[in-house]
Amino acid sequence: GDSVTQKEGLVTLTEGLPVMLNCTYQTIYSNAFLFWYVHYLNESPRLLLKSSTDNKRTEHQGFHATLHKSSSSFHLQKSSAQLSDSALYYCALRIPPEGGNNKLTFGQGTVLSVIP
């Protein structure tokens, strides 16, 4: 079945260092969409990035990610971590409607903790 794996449950970084949160996925659908959501405490999870285009970098709010279909990966990166980046980050996979279900499957989530 379709699945998303985020191996790191917690990533702790010093402010100013680069961020990389890993995401790999499994699906049979070549036109599936990949998303990164950020979730701050007591707020709604909100979209950070999305992509379905192979090898194309997508950027938003200082974060970027490139979908690599050959390795089924969609890692989230940022050149310099800020204290305000501390949050829970989810990678998610959406199956197309023609796949029968339009399902949105999430990884386990990675808590990013940025320290001074």
Next chain:
Amino acid sequence: DMKVTQMPRYLIKRMGENVLLECGQDMSHETMYWYRQDPGLGLQLIYISYDVDSNSEGDIPKGYRVSRKKREHFSLILDSAKTNQTSVYFCASSPRQNNQAPLFGEGTRLSVL
């Protein structure tokens, strides 16, 4: 303003009581979702709805049922709540198109004692 609204935000129930969680959206989105969030498990899909009276089980439907009688509203019902259903529940909605990221509500924190 595009918004997904969940009511109530906080709820405490006793084991065996019935629970109703409500979700509304003002964007006429076809697809709506219910998830629960638990530490280390991420967001797990309980039910997905494709439109009025067109609902499908997600990955963890046991102990839950849903109702969608209007496109704008999607309810999650727990008949005879159990302590292991203590969690934070999130509703989301999106257009049917695959490239549209679902929009989430702020969640309902449910405690079953």
